Amino acid sequence: MKKTTLTKFLIAPVAFGVMVGTAAAKDVEQGWFVQGNIGQATGHESSASLVNEVADVGDLQSMRILSDKRRSWNIGGGYKFDQNLSVALNITDLGVIELDSHGDHDAIAGIKALSGTATGLTAMYSHPLTEEISAHVRGGLAHLSARSNRTDAGHGTSDGSNSGLTFGVGASYAITSNLDALVDWDRFQFDREVDVISAGVRYTFGEVMTQKAKPAPAPAPVVKPVVEKQPEPAPVVKPAPVAPLKPMAVTVYFGNNSSSLNNETLTVLNNAKSQLVNDRVDTVNVSGFASSTGNAAYNQMLSEKRAKKVAAYIKQNWSVDADKVVVTASGEKYANEAPTGAKARKVTVTVKFN
Known part of the structure; x- marks a missing residue:
């Protein structure tokens, strides 16, 4: 895999996490979950590179893609530690490509279709945007199992494998406290790149724990003002009557x-x-x-x-x-x-x- 691709994979989740920050959702879910998606896979490869990966052939003649049946599905499960962090193990079918192959090389003669399945172990970070909607980013490792199907004139089937990275982003909508609807985009990074856009559902078996509101601070004690005792006024001393003076x-x-x-x-x-x-x-x-x-x-x-x-x-x-x-x-x-x-x-x- 190219170094630039690895760099993108490492930077993307970090940048996304910094951008969304950390927020508190209304409910905190914890427990095991299962999920399933269906979608569309798109490959970034030539037909020749597909055959070379499966059959390990270096001298290839021109091949033509007859039908790109790239319907994809995904099933898996994992564990949700809290509202933000979870891990999952998923199996993703990357679809079937029908090929027209011909030539003198026995390794490619009669190849009619290529198919692949990726098994991935990923960690996911989720960020609640509202009480129902959350955004997530994930990344991890994936293993590709590829198979070529041949005609009767060929040699049956041929298998190949490869390992690489996988990463993706998506969003979820809480239908109930345990059931979520999902929309995802994932990329599988092998010798060739495959993108999968899918939608599905996830069911969490764990209990829903509602965060307890922090108790209101105790009211400050009422301090009664200290009233200083005013000194008693000095008694009014009436002047002694003045004796009249005779002229x-x-x-x-x-x-x-x-x-x-x-x-x-x-x-x-x-x-x-x-x-x-x-x-x-x-x-x-x-x-x-x-x-x-x-x-x-x-x-x-x-x-x-x-x-x-x-x-x-x-x-x-x-x-x-x-x-x-x-x-x-x-x-x-x-x-x-x-x-x-x-x-x-x-x-x-x-x-x-x-």
Whole structure:
């Protein structure tokens, strides 16, 4: 056999297996099986090479093929290990070729027909395409037994044999869980090549084992969220009630027809400052007065001038907001209430607290 043919035989099953990969079918069949096919055989040979193979003759005259009756059949059996791998032993009838032979050589004189039977041992790989349809590829060794039938003028029959490789591809359809319909193409590689296309059935005796579905994973445990205990809010401390403060009042006096702040006046104002609660001061009322001596309009202006002088000092030295200091002037309005005129020339400062 040619080296290229052997290479094709070795590469074809491997390439097919890589192409289809490995898949999981619904059912996994295992057990012994039998099968039978019928079909058509086609030879790639000349009539002369056929005779030479059977009769071992080197000097051949021209021969003519009268009828190529290449009906073929196949019977066999084997064992299926699982859904993918099986082995089989098959006997294949390669058909009959009718010849018209003539010549002087005794070995070929009167040959009327050639027939051959191939016995093959093969391994097969199957790949499920659907739940019912599978594709397969196989390869192995085959032994050819050939026979030539002669006329009465010849020498009866003559037998020959040869060994070689066989390989093929096909498909199957699951009619039931045990019965499959087959379509196959096979090549027998001897000194000549023979192709067989056939169809048939296969019956598997083994039990059908259904793959058990993997159990669903257990649900993940429910983790209850950890609720952190919130700290209790701090108790609201109500501020202690603030004791009300009584208004503070001071009076400073001025000389006749004067609005100047003398030392005695400054001492009184500074002493009052030391008694203040500054953050609770609400208003500081500064009121100016004058005696009834002189013109009333002048006295009004003089009382206002005295009040503004005291207010300016308070704003500058008492640390009190300026907008809390309120200035008023009454002139000689209350002069008659004073025991003497000197007591009427004054400014009163009244501080109210909140």
